[in-house]
Amino acid sequence: MLAVLDRERTVAGPGFNRWLVPPAALAVHLSIGQVYAFSVFNSPLETRFGVEATPVAVIFSIAIVMLGLSAAFGGTWVERNGPRKAMALSATCWSLGFLVAAVGISSGQLWLVYLGYGFLGGIGLGIGYISPVSTLIKWFPDRPGLATGLAIMGFGGGALVASPLSNRLLGVFAENPEDALVPVFLVLGVTYAVLMSLGAYFVRVPAPDWRPEGWTPPAASETSAMRxxxxxxxxxxxxxxxxxxxxxxxxxxxxxxxxxxxxxxxxxxxxxxxxxxxxxxxxxxxxxxxxxxxxxxxxxxxxxxxxxxxxxxxxxxxxxxxxxxxxxxxxxxxxxxxxxxxxxxxxxxxxxxxxxxxxxxxxxxxxxxxxxxxxxxxxxxxxxxxxxxxxxxxxxxxxxxxxxxxxxxxxxxxxxxxxxxxxxxxxxxxxxxxxxxxxxxxxxxxxxxxx
Structure with missing residues (x-):
């Protein structure tokens, strides 16, 4: 069953439309871009755990630190195994992070929120962030800046969706926001798992001899010194x-x-x-x-x-x-x-x-x-x-x-x-x-x- 995640199973066939790849990458980046909206949960978490701002702010800091570390140490693995397996791993860690954090909130154990959203979620952030990069560059050798911008745009825009959605869910599940945290985290975890899995399913890598129609790689004499x-x-x-x-x-x-x-x-x-x-x-x-x-x-x-x-x-x-x-x-x-x-x-x-x-x-x-x-x-x-x-x-x-x-x-x-x-x-x-x-x-x- 896991063989479907192998790089060899993601090679695109003849006539594949390369413009289908950026939406797959966007599905992952819109999901993990939720981290920019985490401040929505700051006040409810402080009330729920009876702590000041700093212990809650540490959750976000752990996630960002783990983003950088997992991207650094996992980059070669992502290159070797391809975008589908990397996106699947990212979806697993990111969604599991919400679920573990929900258990921590329910049981009153702040360290479980650190472990879930911060540590596990942070790994999902890092792997998910870099997973489509080299693939998009291979699909768009003629416009690499546009290609990476299309995907990474989603990370910046993820908060625009997550912030109002989270606020709305906090009001739907309970009168007091701190009492709604557990179901909100569960809903977000499942939602992001589905969205990121769809991205992983639809992503493809180009065949070894593929190149954009009408485009030929520039000769060394035709490129600038900085390329x-x-x-x-x-x-x-x-x-x-x-x-x-x-x-x-x-x-x-x-x-x-x-x-x-x-x-x-x-x-x-x-x-x-x-x-x-x-x-x-x-x-x-x-x-x-x-x-x-x-x-x-x-x-x-x-x-x-x-x-x-x-x-x-x-x-x-x-x-x-x-x-x-x-x-x-x-x-x-x-x-x-x-x-x-x-x-x-x-x-x-x-x-x-x-x-x-x-x-x-x-x-x-x-x-x-x-x-x-x-x-x-x-x-x-x-x-x-x-x-x-x-x-x-x-x-x-x-x-x-x-x-x-x-x-x-x-x-x-x-x-x-x-x-x-x-x-x-x-x-x-x-x-x-x-x-x-x-x-x-x-x-x-x-x-x-x-x-």
């Missing part, structure tokens, strides 16, 4: 300076984005006081989620035209200027503040969607999924650094008697510096030395998916 026609293994990739420069680039871009995302609601209320109520703040958070999602498809597609390095020059260079404008002039106009932060969050989302294509440009398509997985440790590090930087500085400024926008001035200024560091790291990226390249006879089978 290699050679291939680098995951083992060799982490020996190159390019890998660590791109790690810094992703870390800085994500840290700056999370700096706003993690404090969006209190930030806009601090900047504009009584003129922004709870409803307006919630609308602002939703708008940032839309920007995060839209940036993943718009900017990653743009990178196919202007190049990946130039796109990150925009993310980091223009982003630093926008952060500086928010710091200096953010209190002058609510529309300007919203516009600036929306663009910043679109760069945040775009950075996630563009990095797989950047890696493909640097290291080839041989083991790009495994390389991408290892690079996502930057996300884990940024997921811890960004919120800590902002929240600790807010606490410090509060103790000093600051209020309003002054609570955020120092942390926003630090984020400008973080983006400048990433900007410099991106400028230093150069083509990978030929000594790291795989022999062409060894690389071709893996490119075709025969491992």
């Amino acid at each position: 290699t026609t050679a291939n680098v293994s995951a083992t060799n990739a982490i020996r190159t300076p390019q890998f660590y420069l791109l790690w810094v680039v992703l870390f800085c871009n994500v840290t700056a984005g999370i700096g706003i995302l993690a404090q969006a609601s209190p930030m806009i209320q601090s900047f504009f006081g009584d003129s922004v109520g709870a409803a307006e703040a919630a609308g602002f958070v939703g708008l940032l989620s839309l920007a995060n999602m839209a940036g993943r498809i718009v900017w990653s597609s743009t990178s196919d035209v202007i190049g990946r390095k130039n796109t990150y020059i925009m993310y980091l260079g223009v982003g630093a200027v926008l952060y500086l404008l928010v710091t200096l002039f953010g209190t002058l106009s609510l529309p300007v503040f919203v516009l600036l932060t929306v663009v910043i969050l679109s760069f945040y989302g775009g950075g996630f969607a563009t990095i797989p294509a950047y890696l493909k440009d640097m290291f080839g398509g041989y083991q790009v999924g495994a390389i991408h997985g290892r690079l996502l440790t930057a996300w884990s590090a940024a997921g811890i650094a960004g919120p800590i930087i902002v929240s600790s500085i807010i606490d410090l400024q509060t103790r000093r008697g600051a209020e309003g926008a002054d609570l955020y001035t120092l942390s926003l200024s630090i984020m400008v510096g973080v983006l400048v560091v990433g900007f410099v790291a991106n400028l230093l990226v150069r083509p990978v030395s030929s000594r790291f390249h795989e022999p062409s006879t060894a690389a071709e089978p893996a490119l075709a998916g025969e491992r």
Whole structure:
């Protein structure tokens, strides 16, 4: 029965429409994108367990850390076994995480929620996040930025579906949200299991000799210096300076984005006081989620035209200027503040969607999924650094008697510096030395998916 999950069983036949693959990937990413809506459960969980905010916030942190670690250590396994088996594993871990967490909530054992949603769910997040990447790049060698943007867009948009759905379910199952947590977690676990299983069923990998109709791979003389026609293994990739420069680039871009995302609601209320109520703040958070999602498809597609390095020059260079404008002039106009932060969050989302294509440009398509997985440790590090930087500085400024926008001035200024560091790291990226390249006879089978 499990043989249906084997890579060999997912090879597409003649005439298969490659545009059927992005929806399969989207089904997985929309499901695991629920993690961005976990804050919906914060208050009910705090009430249910009788704890403060920090013990509950740890659940989300564990999930993000496990996302990076499982992506890093599982990347090679995903490359070897193919997207269907990886998506099935992701669905199992992600859904099981909800079920174990439901048992923990029912029994009053917070550590089971850590184990379920945090540890098991985090593994599902990491494997599910990287599972379609190399497959989509193989299906869309002519437009890798568009391909990865189509799937990764779902991760950014998952919260747009999960947040209102979770709120609605909390009101349906019980009068008090804390009493509805168990059935809500059970329903979400089963729903995501079905949706992700459908994605796994419909995903396909291209045949070894397949290529888009009318497209021929460009010769080395026709490609830019920043797009290699050679291939680098995951083992060799982490020996190159390019890998660590791109790690810094992703870390800085994500840290700056999370700096706003993690404090969006209190930030806009601090900047504009009584003129922004709870409803307006919630609308602002939703708008940032839309920007995060839209940036993943718009900017990653743009990178196919202007190049990946130039796109990150925009993310980091223009982003630093926008952060500086928010710091200096953010209190002058609510529309300007919203516009600036929306663009910043679109760069945040775009950075996630563009990095797989950047890696493909640097290291080839041989083991790009495994390389991408290892690079996502930057996300884990940024997921811890960004919120800590902002929240600790807010606490410090509060103790000093600051209020309003002054609570955020120092942390926003630090984020400008973080983006400048990433900007410099991106400028230093150069083509990978030929000594790291795989022999062409060894690389071709893996490119075709025969491992």
